[in-house]
Amino acid sequence: MPIALITGITGQDGSYLTELLLSKGYLVHGIVRRASRTERPRIDHLTLDGTIYGSRLFLHYADLQDATTLRRIMLKSAPDEVYHLAGQSHVGLSFEIPESTCEFTAMGTLRLLEILRDLPKVPRLLYVGSSEVFGNPVESPQSETTPFRPATPYGVAKAFAVDMVRVYRQAFGMFAVNALCYNHESPRRGESFVTRKITRAAARIKLGSKETLKLGNIESVRDWGFAGDYVDAMWRMLQQETPEDFIIATGRLSSVRQVLEYAFNAVGLRWQDHVQTDAGQFRAADVQSLCGDASKARRILGWQPTVDLVKLVEMMVESDLAALQTHSDG
Ligand code: GDP
Secondary structure (H helix, E strand, O other), X not given: OOEEEEEOOOOHHHHHHHHHHHHOOOEEEEEEOOOOOOOOOOOHHHHOOOOOEOOOEEEEEOOOOOHHHHHHHHHHHOOOEEEEXXXXXXXXXXXXXXXXXXXXXXXXXHHHHHHHHOOOOOOEEEEEXXXXXXXXXXXXXXXXXOOOOOOOHHHHHHHHHHHHHHHHHHHHOOOEEEEEEOOEEOOOOOOOOHHHHHHHHHHHHHOOOOOOEEEOOOOOXXXXXXXXXXXXXXXXXXXXXXXOOEEEOOXXXXXXXXXXXXXXXXOOOOHHHOEEEOHHHOOOOOOOOOOEOOHHHHHHHOOOOOOOHHHHHHHHHHHHHHHHHHHHHO
């Protein structure tokens, strides 16, 4: 049975990846941070299942700053594949907490590389980079050869980590690769990201809330895909013969305004009646348009996105409506 270890297993991508790997017959170890709350809503359906948890799925407490603990977990679990997804994942927040963003995302990745390099059996490593490394890009769409020009503390931290993964691959011959993922969403997306903020508000308003949804820049455009598709690309990357980086993207740009249209259409309302833009929520610096060219992933990995933005937003609204209805019934 192949053994995988996931950092960031409680996050959106970690939960989808765990489901994918379990369905492929893997034994999965996940690293979680100690928190006072024990609920882990995205993976509770797996950890509360007595037939999976403790036999094919195991959780371990560690922090990305905890090198000795991380090393001990790696030695004990002896993974064939490590998926490094953990980090401070919010671009806007990285302006408020730049030091800890760099500590977790940049130094955390370097620490992990150092641990992996010394293991008796060096596992394959997949690191989830980000389109934010391109910042204000020199070309569009961006490909694997586009130079990095990060424009946010988050982007700078990611660029450091992605470059370091490449350096370890070249210098030490490790099978260590970067998935340069563009924005990817799902019903499990964190509530502070704009798509989920919109779909939750649309669901609440549909069910009678009188609130006004306050947003930042709604002309902002992104290349948005479905997280379930992106974790499939990550797995495919580690099954290749040679270690290489890939852009994972849909190649289609849409604006926040379009997300508003799709979300409010899904509940039969006009977004214009419920939304206000708020200058206070504009970012100190924001990347305006990032669009990925995933033709290498299509060609070599045989990967392609299966869910378009309209369907994705509908899926998110439906899930948010169902959650609110269950809550009010209960
Ligand atoms: P990001 O691309 O990783 O930063 O993902 P987000 O979902 O946080 O933001 C996507 C885009 O939506 C950015 O250009 C934001 O500036 C823009 N945006 C507009 N209003 C909001 C808002 O209220 N919250 C967030 N998070 N983003 C917003």
